[in-house]
Amino acid sequence: MAMTAHERILAAEEAVRQLKDALTGVGVVFPSLDVERVSAAGTYGLPLVDLGRCNLDTALRLAAVLHERANP
Numbered sequence: 001m002a003m004t005a006h007e008r009i010l011a012a013e014e015a016v017r018q019l020k021d022a023l024t025g026v027g028v029v030f031p032s033l034d035v036e037r038v039s040a041a042g043t044y045g046l047p048l049v050d051l052g053r054c055n056l057d058t059a060l061r062l063a064a065v066l067h068e069r070a071n072p
Helices: 005-025 037-041 056-070
Strands: none
Touching: 005 037
């Protein structure tokens, strides 16, 4: 059974919430992380998650966390 538009938006919002929580847990914050609203209005597939833009410090922190995780 296909998801309704409302269900797709709720799923995307939950994914964004989980991603924000996970990133915050390792000290990384993307201030503009959100559901990409144009894709959420569509009727095909799931909405996109917009990671947004981040500053150099955030990009380096994310790279460090990913590197630590990949090489424990």
